[in-house]
Amino acid sequence: MINLIRAEWRKVITVKLGWGMLLGALALAALGVVAQIASNGNGANGNFLPPLSAAETQRSIAASSGSAYLFSVVVGIILITTEFRHFTSRPTFLIEPRRGLVVVAKLLVAALVGIIYGVACAALTAAIMAIWFAALGVNIGWVSNGILLSMLGDTAVIAIFAVVGIGVGVLVRNQIAAIIGTLVYLFVLEPLTDIIPLVQKAYPYLPGAAAAAVTGANRGSLAHLNAVQGGLVLLGYGLLFAVGGWLFTIRRDIP
Amino acid sequence: MSPEATALEGRIVANDLTKVFGEVKAVDGLSFSVEPGSVTGFLGPNGAGKTTTLRMILGLATPTSGTGTISGLTYAHLPHPGRTVGAVLEAxxxxxxxxxxxHLRVFCAAAGLPDKRADEVLEWVGLTQAARYSVRGFSLGMRQRLGLAxxxxxxPRVLLLDEPANGLDPEGIAWLRGLLRHFADVDGRTVLISSHVLSEVEQTVDRVVIIARGRLLYEGRLADLEGANGGVVVRTPSPEQLSGALAPLNVKVTPRADGSLGVVGATPEAVGHAAWAAHVELHELRAGSSSLEETFLRLTAEPSAPTEPGA
Known part of the structure; x- marks a missing residue:
């Protein structure tokens, strides 16, 4: 198993994709931080936002690092679908015919990649905040305002989304279809459920809502799970997809 | 087939392999074996089912029925497949x-091999110079070499290569031939190479397995295939008498589609002499223009008449 994990890890670091996506995630996090601090008038006239010293403002700015989940889910999808796209699935499954083990190694490596994305984005976010707030003379309550805890939650969500990405990719071998389907779901379909009364009861258990439960970015007045439940529900989706993919695609003939 | 024979170390056995895709029988009850210490050509026209057969033996595709084994075990049951079997599939x-x-270091890790192995095989296949370039810029020949690497x-003790000569220049083909002969003759490994062109592998292989439309047409030594030794074509009004006259020469006589006889294992001179000595009238006697390639094409040609029903 350790051999397979090393092999999967090498697959990630030897192509540009993983690094490029990390840069994208960092850029998006930085953009979020900068935009929020810059647009906050810090209590100036005509600005209705709470000042930078407010705990909720600080948490909201820190949550910028959480946007990296978009990149980690796509990386997870690509890590597995690229095997079928470029037929590296052949040497991979020739060297390890126990295909389930390969999928497990991929899930673990994807989680590791997600953690690295999460930590990197959190570190960048924290660094920008620390420098900018110091320049403005505003104190940051890293612990008292729950910022470190929320960053931890964000990192967990980013890591779990990478696992979900593997699950989706195992189930839907077609790379483009898997990526577009996932993004359309997260950005279009799931937000729609807010306005459909029938599915509102199920809403807390949907992937996006479960993620929001962990990061604290709760949407509207809808009920949410608590952070741990949300994390487990999200992880459950990843594993469910992976098992489904194992049943329906991976066990079948490898192209 | 006795269990001992099946379990021979390094032997590849296809046992009644069948693969059905929808309505199409891509591989149809195919049985053959590939022996260690030989290079076996796996031949057939495009679409004959070669790649599907290899994929079933390698565990990438599940047979509809039948089994493919290596050293008596199905691929999934091999203890260290990455260190027992080396395979390159087309594309x-x-x-x-x-x-x-x-690329190689990824699979070194997966197979638990030291990383220096990657540099060793790169040198073997002559890709040391290109080792650090991305595969994107590789020619087909270079990709074939990297696949082989x-x-x-x-x-591995057993090598299965699907169309390995594709894209190699003549020099590359000669190099590949030397490498594969060395594996079989010196190391006693099992080498199975597929091709849709007999002439491409003619000088490399000892044995051939020829298939078309998913079925076995010929399995055996290349030298025994009609045309391999410049067979003789002879036409006579009394074929039975001629066969009798040729019997002492220990030759193989087969009727040809045009009514003449094909004789393998003797020169035209020997056949002519035997006929003259036995007073058999001949209307035609010539060295077999039926080269190996012609034999191959004739064997694998689409049947002009419908195949036998219920087969």
Whole structure:
């Protein structure tokens, strides 16, 4: 198993994709931080936002690092679908015919990649905040305002989304279809459920809502799970997809 | 087939392999064996079912029925498949953005091999110079070499190569021939190479397995295939008498489609002499223009008449 994990890890670091996506995630996090601090008038006239010293403002700015989940889910999808796209699935499954083990190694490596994305984005976010707030003379309550805890939650969500990405990719071998389907779901379909009364009861258990439960970015007045439940529900989706993919695609003939 | 024979170390056995895709029988009750210490050509026209057969033996595709085994075990049951079997399947299997060396190091890790093995096999296949370039810029010949390098990583006892000569220049083909002969003759490994062109592998292989439309047409030594030794074509009004006259020469006599006889294992002179001595009238006597390639084409040609029903 350790051999397979090393092999999967090498697959990630030897192509540009993983690094490029990390840069994208960092850029998006930085953009979020900068935009929020810059647009906050810090209590100036005509600005209705709470000042930078407010705990909720600080948490909201820190949550910028959480946007990296978009990149980690796509990386997870690509890590597995690229095997079928470029037929590296052949040497991979020739060297390890126990295909389930390969999928497990991929899930673990994807989680590791997600953690690295999460930590990197959190570190960048924290660094920008620390420098900018110091320049403005505003104190940051890293612990008292729950910022470190929320960053931890964000990192967990980013890591779990990478696992979900593997699950989706195992189930839907077609790379483009898997990526577009996932993004359309997260950005279009799931937000729609807010306005459909029938599915509102199920809403807390949907992937996006479960993620929001962990990061604290709760949407509207809808009920949410608590952070741990949300994390487990999200992880459950990843594993469910992976098992489904194992049943329906991976066990079948490898192209 | 006795269990002992099946379990021979390094032997590849296809036992009644069948693969059905929808309505199409891609492989149809195919049985053959490939022996260690020989290079066997796996021949057939495009679409004959060669790749599907190899994929079933390699565990990438599940047979509809029948089994494919290596050393008596199905692929999934081999203890260290990465170090027992090396295989290259048609169409190259590389991430275009990964360098040749990194590609090999990924699979070194997966198979639990030391990383220096990657550099060793790169040198074997002559890709040391290109090792750090991404595969995107590789020619087909270079990809074939990298595929072979991947197959050789685990120093396998059994090699299965699908169309390995595709894209190689004549020099590359000669190099490949030398490498494969060495594996079989010196190391006693099992080498199975597929091709849709007999002439491409004619000088490399000892034995051939010829298939078409998923079925076995010929299995055996290449030398025994009609046309291999410049067979003789002879036409006579009394074929039975001629066969009798040729019997002492220990030759193989087969009726040909045009009514003449094909004789394998004797020169035209010997056949002519035997006929003259036995007073058999001949209307035609010539060295077999039926070269191996013609034999191959004739064997694998689409049947002009409908095949036998219920087969």
């Amino acid at each position: 190259t299997s590389f991430h275009p953005g990964r360098s040749a060396r990194n 991947t197959a050789l990583l685990g120093n």
